[in-house]
Amino acid sequence: MESFHAIIKREWINRFRIKNYRHTYILVFEYIETFYNTVRIHSHCNYMSPNKFEKVYEKVNNSSMSIAS
Incomplete structure (x- = not known):
């Protein structure tokens, strides 16, 4: 803190x-x-901004879901 x-x-x-x-x-x-x-990088997000981290996470999960289907 x-x-x-x-x-x-x-x-x-x-x-x-x-x-x-x-x-x-x-x-x-x-x-x-x-x-x-939203914008500032965070170490717990692999040094990405939370917005970018969420986009990458969604992209990875959507592509793995389409592979599993």
Whole structure:
């Protein structure tokens, strides 16, 4: 968790002048939903973005399902 906090500060929060709690909440939500969970590479996804990992996973599973049929 500490690593995540360091990443979000370094990659996102430090770019903005924080106005209040609501502004911080919106910035954190935006970072997580639009970048961290979709675009940013993750080690547990074989160093791919979650979106790319899901596409590769679906492609592999669809091709193996068609072979099994």
